[in-house]
Amino acid sequence: MKSIAEIEEAIIADFSFLDDWADKYNLLMDLGKELSPFPDEFKTEQYRIQGCQSKVWLKSHLSQDKKVVLEADSDALISKGLVALLVKVLNNQTPEDILHAPLNFIKEIGLDSHLSPNRANGLASMLKQIRMEAKVYAQQTASAQ
Amino acid sequence: MDIAAIRQDFPILSRQVNGRPLVYLDNAASSQKPRQVVDAMSNYLLYEHSNVHRGVHTLSQEATVRYEQARATVAKFIGASKSEEVIFTRGTTESMNLLAWSYADAFLTQGQAILISEMEHHANIVPWQLLLKRRPDLRLLVCRIHDNGTLDLEDFHAKLADQVGLVSLTWTSNALGTINPVNELVEAAHNAGAKIALDAAQAVPHFNLEVAKVGADFVVFSGHKMCGPTGIGILYGKLDLLEQMPPFMGGGDMIKEVSFSGTTFNEVPLRFEAGTPSIAEAIGLGAACDYLTNIGMDQIAAREQHLLQVANQAISEVKNLKIYGEAPDKAAVISFLIGSIHPYDMGTILDQYGIAIRTGHHCTQPLMERFQIPGTCRASFSFYNTEEEIALFADALVKTSTMLNR
Structure with a gap:
């Protein structure tokens, strides 16, 4: 299993070939299409991330080997691409690694404008939600030991 | 109405956004401010x-x-x-x-x-x-x-x-x-x-x-x-x-x-x-x-009705574009959706073309529910907008919908 930093490097490399903003957004939307199908039954308020102008759903669980498994979807292509990026980097990592990852790749690939505190931009909310869930798993794991 | 002179009163209208001349069509959310104010x-x-x-x-x-x-x-x-x-x-x-x-x-x-x-x-x-x-x-x-x-x-x-x-x-x-x-x-x-x-x-x-x-x-x-x-x-x-x-x-x-x-x-x-x-x-x-x-509210009203007509004409060529709100007596606002494209995607890509529109529910969620849509894209015009800006907007709409229809 690759580390978060290794996956980030690979994503930065993919994006660095692209000079044009349109190609970057096309790649982002392609990443969204690679997400595993998200069952409609979970597209509910319970799994919806607040703070995005589009609808974004996130569902997670802790696997047998104590890794955080992430599933996500969105009704907008760009939001789906953004959440897919986070899933690609953070899926199947330990709660601690997720909590401590600085995630510099967002800035490196030029998508940091999506982290602005405007409520229309959901990337910050997505990241906050994933970290919140990772924190719960980290506490569960710690208290079980 | 001397639009070129009026635009000089609004320095922000000469700005570049994402490397392109700003086309500000979010006037219903907030208008720009002239130097005089x-x-x-x-x-x-x-x-x-x-x-x-x-x-x-x-x-x-x-x-x-x-x-x-x-x-x-x-x-x-x-x-x-x-x-x-x-x-x-x-x-x-x-x-x-x-x-x-x-x-x-x-x-x-x-x-x-x-x-x-x-x-x-x-x-x-x-x-x-x-x-x-x-x-x-x-x-x-x-x-x-x-x-x-x-x-x-x-x-x-x-x-x-x-x-x-x-x-x-x-x-x-x-x-x-x-x-x-x-x-x-x-x-x-x-x-x-x-x-x-x-x-x-x-x-x-x-x-x-x-x-x-x-x-x-x-x-x-x-x-x-x-x-x-x-x-x-x-x-x-x-x-x-x-x-x-x-x-x-x-x-x-x-x-x-x-x-x-x-x-x-x-x-x-x-x-x-x-x-x-x-x-x-x-x-x-x-x-x-x-x-x-000083400009004259009657002149402003006439100018904005003209811009609305120009905009309606310019976007009439865009495929699958549906306008929400077609009252005979209407302000210079066009709320629309194109096919199944999400307004958020549309607004994000249009911004790359330097075009500022509003997307979402416009603080009218019950109205969006009435039309059974999550939101719309909204272009809203002011007297200081130009026919050239509307042409840029219509052109970017076509490019954006091609990019997002995949």
Whole structure:
């Protein structure tokens, strides 16, 4: 299993070939299409991330080997691409690694404008939600030991 | 109208966004500000500032004169008969809340209803819902709208007969552009014995209101959508009503005498302006009224109707484009969706082309629900927009929808 930093490097490399903003957004939307199908039954308020102008759903669980498994979807292509990026980097990592990852790749690939505190931009909310869930798993794991 | 000269007054319109010339089509959310407004505010702050209605010293008297002059300018601009009928607030939202807390709570009696419509902004929905929590004996009625975005007048007249004490409707819809037939609505409300408040946030920047002639009891709007600053707005009310209304907020400036055994309240309009007001912003709003008057509101209205026609023509070629809001009498606002493209995606990619539009529910979630859509893309035009900008917008729409139709 690759580390978060290794996956980030690979994503930065993919994006660095692209000079044009349109190609970057096309790649982002392609990443969204690679997400595993998200069952409609979970597209509910319970799994919806607040703070995005589009609808974004996130569902997670802790696997047998104590890794955080992430599933996500969105009704907008760009939001789906953004959440897919986070899933690609953070899926199947330990709660601690997720909590401590600085995630510099967002800035490196030029998508940091999506982290602005405007409520229309959901990337910050997505990241906050994933970290919140990772924190719960980290506490569960710690208290079980 | 010399558009090139007018655009010189708005330095922001010469900006680049994402490496392209800015095309600002989000005027219904907030308009840009001309130098004249900013100069009036900075001149006041740098050379004339002091607190109003208090000091005996020269500066305080000068500031008071400037503040009250701004009130008179606004009154004249909207066609009010007296300056005292114009109350400074923080904006449309505060004006509506003032009405709910002061007028509605004091004057509506058990079983009476407030009548709004499906096309209202949240600012004309939520204050009434909050009022109903405090006053469960009151009711909120919602007038239906037609599919083309016009008010269902049959439903309006039917509901008006159901013990309505206050009608509160938008003059012009922010999401659909619909201009409501206010003369007919005011007459009907009064015939039914009800008072009527009009949300003019999307009307006052675009045409002459003539509030006294229209005869509405209350009219509310914001400064920042009409070339003025943020943080300032207006509640216009007929003087005899305002004089009967209890204060909304307590504090300095709104009192006559304060003692621990009881307090008496100041005259209208100061009764409703507790605390030190937004003096510079009021002066800025006065300057905005002067600026618009100098261009001429009739010229502005004609110019914006022309831009709306040009825009409708320009986007008519875009495949699968559906417009929401096709009232015959309509402000220069186009709300649309293209196929199944999400407004968020559309707005994000258009921004890359330097084009600023609004996407989402436009603070009208019940209206979006009425049309069963999550939101729309909204392009809203101002007199300072150009035919060239509309061409850039239409071109970017085609490119963006090609990119997103995958």
